[in-house]
Amino acid sequence: MSVSPTSGSPTSVVTKVDELLAAHPPAGTDRLAFLRARFDAGLAWVHFPETLGGLGLDASLQPVVDAAFAAAGAPDNRPQGNVIGLGMAAPTLLRYATPEQQRRWMRPLWTGEEIWCQLFSEPGAGSDLAAVAATARRDGDDWVVNGQKVWTSLAHDSAWALLLVRTDRDLPKHRGLTYFVLDMSTPGVDVRPLRQLTGEAEFNEVYLDDVRVPDANRLGAVGEGWRVTQTTLMNERVAIGGAVAPREEGAIGPVAREWREHPRRRDASAYDELLRLWVDAEALRLTSARLGQQLEVGAPGPEGSGLKLAFARLAQAASSLHLDLAGADALRYDDWSMRRPDFTTPLDRVPGFWYLRTRANSIEGGTSEVMRNIIAERVLGLPAESRPDRDIPWKDLPR
């Protein structure tokens, strides 16, 4: 399903925003009622089709709409709490779901009434995602799913999951996969918190034991799961764009403030490291801005894959330097108890937490090593690694 942008101007969308605000004054309207009305007016994501929360306009108009709502004090859809739904599920549904499925899922997804998660990774399928071993067996109008998924953020909050499973063991690994949308309240779905080295449980393990999924919840054809997955993963990397952050907003901010506020803790050997990281942070900010500008004119560059790599390196180095500059406080930790993080409020944690949490930045969403392979093979066109597993039936792979 494709969206063809028609002409729209900042003035005309702001007029629509004003009309909606007049009909549903934020102060006197229930939060969800307001968000539903915003969706129905096509002002949720203007580049989506009409009837699916959009107006078929150019995506570059969205910041104008968001700013106008924010200026009027309207509630937002708390996007931090539904990153997978908004960033990955929505574009995948737009491309592969039937009109009926889209009508069912899109609105509560956008309003945040229904949170989404992603059941992709498994203990035996991390970087090598196409090796997934969870199976689905056809049974009448349903499929019966068995297996174990892991690293599932938000699974404990989610109404729906994007699910990748193996439907044919006799085909090579990329060809025997099928993609479903799973109702997380289905019997047999068991979500268990996965405690991380920070102490908290941001992720989950999800066990699937004879879980029934209707065939009507399949996205794409049987055996086409890998292709659908690519759409989901591509949007994971595109999601980086958006508004340009102000200078010092990211990982370097707290470190620079520490330096300014505590002259006695300054250290000559840390000074050049601080300046190197400040320069890196500003270079990355401008690189993101340039990527955003490319996206706006409809010419997305491949810079996104490099940015993830570079942001991970910066966040890790900056949080480590912060510990060096934090004096004796560096040795205090705030809370080792196992708890669920709340993504909808700013995280106020000690530098030690950030030092630990940023270790995951180079692992989650594709390890830095995998990102380098992607850049080398897809951007630079270097010869592919020898892949002996590509063309033999999945069931015959060594494991």
Next chain:
Amino acid sequence: MSDVPSLLYTDVEDDLRAAVRSMLESHSPWARVLERTDGDVAGDRKLWTLLTDDLGLAGLALGEDVGGAGASWREVAVVLEELGRAVCDVPYLTSVVTATALAEAVGARELLAELATGAVAAVAVPFTQPLDHPVSDPPRFAAGRIRGRVPAVAGAAEADVLLVPVAGAVVRVAAADARIEPVPSLDMTRRVADIDFGAEGGAAATVLAERDAVPAALARAAAVSAALLASEQLGLAQRCLEMTVEYVGQRRQFGRLIGSYQALKHRLADLWTAIAQARAVARYAAACAAVDDKDLPVAASLAQAVCSVVAQQAAEECVQLHGGIGFTWEHPAHLYLKRARADALAHGTAGWHRRRVGALVDLPPVAD
């Protein structure tokens, strides 16, 4: 600062790039650049004439009132990317950027008109020196005469005119009135020369700017130079990456293309990532120079802090990943290595510019 100007290339800039690249491919292939390094003449005069007369690139950033093309430093930056890419031996950076920016900042309209027609000028400051950073022993100026020496000036041997910062003034000296001694140079494609104005009678000099006007003019020229040098470094780095990617995609060892080894892939992916950042900061610096944005000092030093490191990394990787052939005289890698290393010293090292950034954004050094 959250309003970032366009960092993309315009259609006009793309056309300009294509014209310059086509000219350089015909008239300055690397084999010719290499061959010229055996000769005694600094600067490829024939190429300079083609660039200035045929393409009209000398006055690109100058206003039409002084005979320029009325474009901006953004377009000049694109030309520099191409010159860096082809590691050309022409005094474009030294004359069209540094000397022109200084002439513009001191309002030397007559000189600007000469520069717009392709006259070559050089600022008589060691190439390693940021122009707004005081030199220890500047030439002395009194009663219309200048005396003293300046070592390691880039673009001096090619120059018709020298602009000389002295205590409290910037003066103009005809190159023919000074003794300019080219020295064997680390960068064979941008040779430096020692300038001797003489100790006794000295050389005739005319004042272009005096007293209070001088520091601001030097600061402006320093920032523009640092900002635009970044684009030369970017073009050089991009070319080194391309050469290396091509080589590891052809070279076989152990029965495999060496580019299929992750050990090499990951180094090149890191280099590509670094160059994407170099492009963003170089474009930002050029955009700030073009409109004299108040963020130009930060943008210029940021660009040098990034691009000096990235260009050097690219050239070093180019030598290393080419293996033995990359260490030979007959392969172009060394031309790029020498240019990249000299460029990293030019107008202040990356470390110097990091400290400058620190001073500009309120990150002070440790008090002694």
